[in-house]
Amino acid sequence: MKIAMIGTGYVGLVSGVCFSDFGHEVICVDKDPRKIEMLERGEVPIYEPGLDRLMNKNVEAGRLSFTLDLERAIDGAEAVFIAVGTPTRRGDGHADLTYVMAAAEEIAKAAKDYIVIVTKSTVPVGTNAKVRDVVAAANPDLDFDVASNPEFLREGAAIDDFMKPDRVVVGVETDRAAKVMEEIYRPLYLRDFPIVTTDLESAEMIKYAANAFLATKITFINEIAALCEKVGADVKAVSKGMGMDGRIGNKFLHAGPGYGGSCFPKDTKALARIGQEHAAPISIVETVIKVNEDVKRRMIDKLVDLCGGSFNGKTVAVLGVTFKPNTDDMRDAPSLTIVPSLVGGGARVRVCDPQGKREGEHLLPSVEWQDDPYAAAKDADLIVILTEWNEFRALDLDKIASGMKSAKMADLRNIYSADAAAEAGFVAYDSIGRVGLIRA
Numbered sequence: 001m002k003i004a005m006i007g008t009g010y011v012g013l014v015s016g017v018c019f020s021d022f023g024h025e026v027i028c029v030d031k032d033p034r035k036i037e038m039l040e041r042g043e044v045p046i047y048e049p050g051l052d053r054l055m056n057k058n059v060e061a062g063r064l065s066f067t068l069d070l071e072r073a074i075d076g077a078e079a080v081f082i083a084v085g086t087p088t089r090r091g092d093g094h095a096d097l098t099y100v101m102a103a104a105e106e107i108a109k110a111a112k113d114y115i116v117i118v119t120k121s122t123v124p125v126g127t128n129a130k131v132r133d134v135v136a137a138a139n140p141d142l143d144f145d146v147a148s149n150p151e152f153l154r155e156g157a158a159i160d161d162f163m164k165p166d167r168v169v170v171g172v173e174t175d176r177a178a179k180v181m182e183e184i185y186r187p188l189y190l191r192d193f194p195i196v197t198t199d200l201e202s203a204e205m206i207k208y209a210a211n212a213f214l215a216t217k218i219t220f221i222n223e224i225a226a227l228c229e230k231v232g233a234d235v236k237a238v239s240k241g242m243g244m245d246g247r248i249g250n251k252f253l254h255a256g257p258g259y260g261g262s263c264f265p266k267d268t269k270a271l272a273r274i275g276q277e278h279a280a281p282i283s284i285v286e287t288v289i290k291v292n293e294d295v296k297r298r299m300i301d302k303l304v305d306l307c308g309g310s311f312n313g314k315t316v317a318v319l320g321v322t323f324k325p326n327t328d329d330m331r332d333a334p335s336l337t338i339v340p341s342l343v344g345g346g347a348r349v350r351v352c353d354p355q356g357k358r359e360g361e362h363l364l365p366s367v368e369w370q371d372d373p374y375a376a377a378k379d380a381d382l383i384v385i386l387t388e389w390n391e392f393r394a395l396d397l398d399k400i401a402s403g404m405k406s407a408k409m410a411d412l413r414n415i416y417s418a419d420a421a422a423e424a425g426f427v428a429y430d431s432i433g434r435v436g437l438i439r440a
Contacts, residue, residue, distance in 0.1 A: 001025070001183055004073040004080040006103050008035055008066065010046055010158075010262065010329070011120055011151050012083030017055045018162040020064035022187045027073040028066050039066040047328035047355045050159050071110040079180055080107055081149070082131075083120040086266070093269040095124055104131045108138035116180045118147045122207055122267060124274050128171065128200040145177035148200045150207035155261065156326030167194040171203025208274070211267040212285050217252040218259045219288045222295045225255035225433025235433025236414060255432040257334040257386060257412045258295040260323030265292075265332040296337040299412055302430050303342065306382055306408050311345030315405065317376040318342075318349060320387020321356040321364065328355040330363055334412075335386055339364050350376040354389055374399060381406045388413040397424030 001024045005016035008030040020026040030036055038045055042059065044052045058064040067073055074080055084099035100121055107117055117135060119128050132146045148171030153161045168185055172178045178197060182189060189195060196206070225235040235255045243250025259265070268289050275282040307314050323333035330336065335356075342349050349367040353360065357369050370376040373392060377383045377400050385392055393415055401407035401424045408428035409421055418438050421429035429438040 001079070002077045003027075003184065004029060004070075004077040005083055005120075006030075006070070006073075006080060006107070007083035007085070007099075007121075008032075008039060008045070009083065009085060010048070010155065011153065012081070013039075013044070013046065013055075014048060014051065014153060014158045014162060015081065015083060015120060015151065017051060017058060017064065018159065019184070020058040020061075021054060021163075022184075024063065024184065026058075026064050027077075028064070029068070029070050029073045030066070031068065033068060036066050036068055047326075047358075048158050049156065049326055054159060070106055074107060074110045074115070075112070077115060079116040079118055079147075079184060080111075081118045081120045082107075083151075086121050086123055088266050088269050093273045095122070095266065095270045097123060097127060097130075100127065100131065101134055104134045105138045108135040108142055108144075111139065111142055111144065114143040116145045116147055116177050118149050118181070120149055120151055122150060122211075122263070122270075123148075123204060124208075124270055125201050125204045127204060145172070145174050145180075146200070147172045147177050147181055148203035149181065150203060152207070152210070155329055156324060165193055167196050169196045169198070169203050169206050171198055171200040173200060208267050208271040211263050212271050212282070212288070214252050215259055215264040215268050215292070216284060216288050218254075218256075218264075219291050219295070221253045221255050222258065222432075223291060226295075226298065228433040228435075232435050233433075234435055238433075255414060257299045257338065257432075258292045260330075260332040260334055260336075262329060262331045265289075293337075296334050299334065299338055299410075300341045302412075303338070303382065303384060303410055304345075306410055306428055306430060307347075311342050311347035313346060314381040315348045315350070315379060316342050317370075317373070317380040317383040318351045318367075319353070319373055319376065319383065319385050319392045320389055321351055321353045321360050322387050325387055325389040326355075328358055330356060330359045333387075335360075336363060338384075338386065339367060343367065350380065352376040353387065354391055356387075374403060378403045379405045382408045382410065384410045385413050385415055388415060397421060397426070401425035 003024050003026045005012050005028045008028050016026045016028040042056050082103045084103055086095040089096040128146050128148045170181045228235045239253040242248050243253050268285050272285045321335035343366045350370050351367045352370045352373045407426045409426050411431040414431045418429050
């Protein structure tokens with residue numbers, strides 16, 4: 001089957017590459033000539049483990065190609081996926097559908113034969129119906145169907161998520177469209193992965209509801225962590241005890257500096273806005289959004305305390321600035337709140353992140369970048385673990401502490417323990433939701 005994928009961002013590129021690995025002929029389209037040239041050279045514009053190898057394998061097999069020409073990509077295709085950005089719209093918190101609707105109109109003008117137009121981008125409920133109207137208005141004679149196929153890819157594990165999904169969600173209006181989608185996902189049907197086929201609106205809602213629920217779990221455990229610090233409980237033990245309950249599960253119960261990334265911040269805001277517009281406010285989600293911002297500010301308070309009440313004149317080493325490990329994505333990362341507060345308070349900030357520099361250099365312009373955590377911590381007054389990269393999970397704490405001006409650590413991912421820090425020579429150590437602390 002021939003498939004066109006519009007957009008070579010995170011979702012579009014991963015999906016296009018994986019579909020080609022299913023055996024389909026896939027043409028990925030983008031309007032950015034530099035990105036297409038980069039992809040044609042075999043270079044991946046995002047960091048996702050294993051994506052470069054899988055992409056080049058399918059290019060060499062002749063199943064995957066890249067183009068600026070939308071009409072060529074759609075010619076002969078049985079399905080075209082819209083995988084463009086839907087950023088949060090300034091002012092009202094809604095998802096900006098400008099790129100989705102523009103893509104729909106371009107598809108309508110370029111398509112000649114029956115085609116299924118599939119929305120892969122995360123869009124509010126009712127968007128696919130609007131896509132149908134836009135296409136029908138732009139080309140009244142076109143024979144087409146629309147489908148909703150939201151993505152559930154975790155950055156850093158996207159290929160595995162695509163190839164071995166918890167479920168695939170497909171929203172359709174006709175049996176004809178359902179059969180096309182079934183053929184596209186045939187390799188997963190054959191291996192008995194769950195395929196949820198439903199109506200357009202339910203498919204759209206599933207994506208938002210799932211992400212909002214996960215964001216709620218993260219925010220809930222962060223609130224519990226704050227309470228643990230007050231009452232003398234250990235949030236790691238609390239999380240473990242909660243997670244053993246099969247009704248709750250242990251995922252997304254790790255206390256930290258707040259959620260970030262491309263999905264949770266954007267999708268919670270959009271879902272809250274949808275509820276408000278339909279006079280069915282989702283108070284839980286609205287609270288989650290507020291509390292997540294409060295969590296980030298609470299992390300800044302911890303750092304201020306460790307610095308003796310002021311960042312001014314202090315040197316701070318920050319390990320990790322991406323919103324999670326195994327990605328270069330910094331969208332809404334906690335670092336974008338915490339690091340500017342350090343700099344604004346007069347601190348000299350050194351940053352070390354295995355993949356964060358490419359985006360971070362323009363997002364965090366007033367920091368020094370180091371390739372080595374030990375160099376970042378040299379003569380520092382404080383070291384902050386902000387992203388739990390594997391590179392930071394087994395540091396030589398003795399070496400870190402001995403090289404610092406003042407051996408103090410803010411472990412915002414609960415990687416280490418107060419006992420390990422004290423044994424290594426740290427004079428102050430703080431973490432999240434745990435009683436084992438060292439006070440200077």
